[in-house]
Amino acid sequence: MTDLTNLTVAGIRDGHRAGEFTAVEVAEAFNANVANAKALNAFIVETPELALAAARQADADRAAGTLKPLSGVPLGMKDLFATKGVQTTAASKILEGFVPPYESSVSQKLWDAGAGMLGKLNLDQFAMGSSNETSAFGNVISPWRRTGSDTALAPGGSSGGSSAAIAARLCPAATGTDTGGSIRQPAAFTGISGIKPTYGRCSRWGIVAFASSLDQAGPMAQDVRDCAILLENMAGFDAKDGTSLDLPVPNWEAALSGDLKGKKVGIPKEYRIEGIDAEVDAMWEAGVAMLKDAGAEVVSISLPHTKYALGAYYIIAPAEASSNLARYDGVRYGLRDLPEGAGLQDMYAATRAAGFGPEVKRRIMIGTYVLSAGFYDAYYTQAQKVRTLISQDFMKAFEQCDVILTPTAPSAAFGLGEKNTDPLEMYLNDVFSVPASLAGLPAMSVPAAITKEGLPLGLHIIGKPFDEQGVLNAGLAIEQRAGFTAKPAKWW
Amino acid sequence: MSDYRIKGETGEWEVVIGLEVHAQVTSNAKLFSGAATAFGAEPNTQVSLVDAAMPGMLPTPNMECIRQAVRTGMAINAQINKYSRFDRKNYFYADLPQGYQISQLYHPIVGEGTLEIEADEKAGIAANKVIGVERIHVEQDAGKLMHDQHPTMSYVDLNRSGVALMEIVSRPDMASPAEAGAYLRKLRAILRYVGSCDGNMEEGSMRADVNVSVRKAGDPLGTRTETKNVNSVRFVMQAIEHEAHRQVEVLEAGGKVDQETRLFNPDTGTTRTMRSKEDAHDYRYFPDPDLLPLNLSDEFVAACRDSLPELPDAKRDRYLGLGISAYNAAVLTAEVESARWFDALLDAGAKPVAAANWVASELFGALNRLGRDISDSPVSPAEAAELLGLVADGTISGSIAKQVFEIMLETGDGAAKIVDEKGLKQNSDxxxxxxxxxxxxxxxxxxxxxxxxxxxxxxxxxxxxxxxxxxxxxxxxxxxxxxxxxxx
The missing domain is CATH 1.10.10.410 (Arc Repressor Mutant, subunit A)
Known part of the structure; x- marks a missing residue:
């Protein structure tokens, strides 16, 4: 039955519905893959019994004729989503052992749709990182390797547990969250698809916050159709999130079409940055050709403030994080470090020193600094102005085109430890993904090429606000033409 | 101008006072969570996941609290800002679960307004005076620490955490403790008329931060101090008195007043340093990214306006128009319950002037004696109207009416019945x-x-x-x- 784990979400759903296999068989197959993949360190907590329980329910529902949209589909859950009764850590020591008495809105929707949980997926600590090396529970190792090399590679970040688990077929699909590229960059690094919807599509309620104005949940999966299916079951208005979009959830899967006749695809000249990998550049060219082939017209556009995006992002996100993470103070839950004779301030200092990893501390310090009296206007206010200008750039560009095509990341996956000496070099990984985050736009990564070293590369499609359909359709057009079928050779 | 002066060794000093009043919004639920707000509940029983700042929890505004703030703004003729926004005030303390208070620094919901205090010769307020209100914003209250539960540890009660407060910031327009006291009493009356705050200072529903500075006549404003969390009108007046004298002494001794936060000690009536400017927090205010700006619709604002009751000043003017004396009009309108009771008495047919005299002397006297509030008066407005009607139509005299009222209080019988049974009918033969x-x-x-x-x-x-x-x-x-x- 091992081939069950090669199925897509749609394949599992349809096969289960047709009676080709039981949901329990599916759950057992994925549970076995999870159990046999410790070397990847993709999961922080494994919950095979939950996957099985949902599967039994799915089989019963099938017998009773009450199937739900995701009946029989087991999923991986990024460990940033609060899951009732299951430890939720954000990959940080400060939340080790924390078991929420509540379920995040997005995960609840998925369970309500019949999905089951295989486990909680590793990530960069508090979703801060691009390589999964900031997790307090050890870094995830990508199932991909360079041809003829056994160098451990980064699965991308922050949703690196999600990307690695899907690429290694430990789960058919998984949730991710994206603040500056945390769904898209790991998807690109591991040869899978992932979409960050318009800001507000998915409720943030119950997701451990990193940067509230940017955080957005989305699905990661083997292909574009699976992303559409999952997003339909994750999105929707939630009165418990003040920034939730009060819009109906379209039937994205049903409207999928790789025919782009009449559509215009914008190519932003500012994204042709210095030092871009030649193979990435070539993939981009090939992507343009694919979309033309799908019937789209290609236009050159300008997003003049792009070069300020990364700087603005690394002010706004840490500023919000420095405040969002103030609640981890040792008073009510999670880690408490109370040295002998310590007062309140000492407890704060000891708890937070012991509980947060170096990258989290770095961002808290940056954020605290940029919000400080005397620096606020020079940094935070200025960054917000840049953010507005970047949004305006996109709005102008979308007068000329329907979607924008760029590479997802400036390079293929790098080796673990190769980029963690200089944080700024790591931050550059987000250069293509961050502008869409700042503007709150839907954007996705689809696998489009394999490098000479045998590693996947992703193309990045940015859409108009609320136009996830346009993004998914352009992604599908690429998927249909890129012929990306490569899988990592099993070594774990 | 107030003629209140501190007489120092070097001459007379004027006092400049501004008040920041924190008023708890009357609402069944907290500002950003659905948790209840009952006073005096067991610790940590009125706490939602949001109030405890559990990971991933998000605030959503309670529009009832917003409505009450808007109505309060209207009651002081203030500008209502249809666009307002929430900001985070960041600091660490064990009673502040989020590590920040959600407040409104940059774009408050209510802008400039005014409040008039009445002349009061005895208190040295020569004429009516308009006190400016700079703004009203809404914000979260913090929880509270309990230091008496354990020998070495402090306990945290989050029942108040997230409760909605209005911060009502006056202009530095008051020049004497009496003016500050009159301002507070008037503000409290307005809040209670509007129903946006119960004004209960003992339970902490209303407390004031008192800003005081002194200067010689004609000089620019002096350095001010802020005395935090003073919780009665009397204490506010005491704190000002003490603080103004202290500042004069410091200045006359050649010293400088430090801009600092001070604490009031109700046992001694004095203030002491809480923290100096050097220790002041850097609150790192920034717009709360969890909350969209508030954009109030015209319908919402209109509904707030339509729901406003007759306010103290308008009611007083109406009473004056009925021929009621200025003193009685002031007494009757000072508390919303008295005014409502009196209006009910008029509605029951009592003649305004006689009714006002009777309430202000007979009824208040009796209630005072019995130690009861007008809200649980033993005599209802209808029963009082019956009594006053007997006087008005000549059935009994004013002095007999006093006797009848006493019997009413004792027996609960109606006035006509008493007059009948006791043969108290007035003789006009x-x-x-x-x-x-x-x-x-x-x-x-x-x-x-x-x-x-x-x-x-x-x-x-x-x-x-x-x-x-x-x-x-x-x-x-x-x-x-x-x-x-x-x-x-």
Whole structure:
């Protein structure tokens, strides 16, 4: 039955519905893959019994004729989503052992749709990182390797547990969250698809916050159709999130079409940055050709403030994080470090020193600094102005085109430890993904090429606000033409 | 101008006072969570996941709290900002689960308004005075620490965490403790009329941060201090008194007033340093990214306006228009319950001037004696109207009415019944009265002589004797008229 784990979400759903296999068989197959993949360190907590329980329910529902949209589909859950009764850590020591008495809105929707949980997926600590090396529970190792090399590679970040688990077929699909590229960059690094919807599509309620104005949940999966299916079951208005979009959830899967006749695809000249990998550049060219082939017209556009995006992002996100993470103070839950004779301030200092990893501390310090009296206007206010200008750039560009095509990341996956000496070099990984985050736009990564070293590369499609359909359709057009079928050779 | 001055060694000093009043919004739920807000509940029983700042929890605004803030703004004729925004004020403390307070620094919901305090000769307020209100914003309250539960540890009670407060910031327009006291009382009355805050200072529903500075006449503003969390009108006045004198002493000794935060000690009536400017927090205010700006619709604002009751100033003016004295109008409108009771009395048909006199003297006197609030008065407005009606139509005299009222308080019986049963009906029978007058005048022939000789003060004596002879039941007006005629 091992081939069950090669199925897509749609394949599992349809096969289960047709009676080709039981949901329990599916759950057992994925549970076995999870159990046999410790070397990847993709999961922080494994919950095979939950996957099985949902599967039994799915089989019963099938017998009773009450199937739900995701009946029989087991999923991986990024460990940033609060899951009732299951430890939720954000990959940080400060939340080790924390078991929420509540379920995040997005995960609840998925369970309500019949999905089951295989486990909680590793990530960069508090979703801060691009390589999964900031997790307090050890870094995830990508199932991909360079041809003829056994160098451990980064699965991308922050949703690196999600990307690695899907690429290694430990789960058919998984949730991710994206603040500056945390769904898209790991998807690109591991040869899978992932979409960050318009800001507000998915409720943030119950997701451990990193940067509230940017955080957005989305699905990661083997292909574009699976992303559409999952997003339909994750999105929707939630009165418990003040920034939730009060819009109906379209039937994205049903409207999928790789025919782009009449559509215009914008190519932003500012994204042709210095030092871009030649193979990435070539993939981009090939992507343009694919979309033309799908019937789209290609236009050159300008997003003049792009070069300020990364700087603005690394002010706004840490500023919000420095405040969002103030609640981890040792008073009510999670880690408490109370040295002998310590007062309140000492407890704060000891708890937070012991509980947060170096990258989290770095961002808290940056954020605290940029919000400080005397620096606020020079940094935070200025960054917000840049953010507005970047949004305006996109709005102008979308007068000329329907979607924008760029590479997802400036390079293929790098080796673990190769980029963690200089944080700024790591931050550059987000250069293509961050502008869409700042503007709150839907954007996705689809696998489009394999490098000479045998590693996947992703193309990045940015859409108009609320136009996830346009993004998914352009992604599908690429998927249909890129012929990306490569899988990592099993070594774990 | 207030003539309140501190007389120092080097001359007279003016005092400049501004108040920041924190008023708890009357609402069943907290500002950003659905948790209840009952006072006096067991610790940590009124706490939602949001109030405890659990990971991933998000605030959503409670529009009832917003509505109350808007109505309060309207009650002080303030600008209502249809666009407002929430900001985070960041600091660490064990009673602040989020590590920040959600407040409104940059774009408050209510802008400039005014509040008028009335002249009060006794308190040294020579004329009515308009005090500016700079702004009202809404914000979260913090929880509270309990230091008396354990020998070495402090406990945290989050029941108040997230409760909605209005911060009402005055202009530095007050110049004496009395003006500050009058401002607070007036503000409290308005809040209670509007129903946006119960004004209960003992329970902490209303507390004030007191900003005080002193200067010589004509000088620019001096350095101010802020005394935090003072929780009664009397304490606010004491704190100002003490702080102003302290500042004068410091300045006259050649020192400088430090811009600092101070604490008031109600036991001694003094203030002491809490933290200096150097230790001041850097609150790192920034717009709360979890909350969209508030954009109030025209309909929402109109509904707020339509729901406003008649406010103290308008009510007072209406009473004055009914011929009620300024003193009585002020007394009757000072508390919303009194005003509502009095309005009910008028609605039941009582004549305004007589009713006002009666409430202000008889009813308040009785309530005072009984130690009861007007809200649980033993006599209802309808019952009082019946009593006053008997006076107005001449059935009983004013002095008999006092007796009847006492019996009403004792027995709970109605006025007409009492008058009937006790035979207290006033006698207006001119024949009977004339007969008694004749007897009184005959028995006091010497005094009649004196009266006729110019000692007119004796008139009262004849009235008294006649009334006495008629067991007090004679109609005094008729007695007056007939006596005048008889003494002609």
């Amino acid at each position: 001119t024949g009977a009265i004339e007969a008694e007058i004749a007897k009184v005048l005959a028995a006091n022939a010497d005094k009649v002589e004196q009266y006729k000789g110019g000692k007119e003060a004796l008139f009262g004596f004849f009235v008294g004797q006649t009334m006495k002879a008629m067991q007090g039941k004679a109609n005094p007006q008729v007695v007056n008229e007939l006596l005048k005629k008889a003494l002609g």
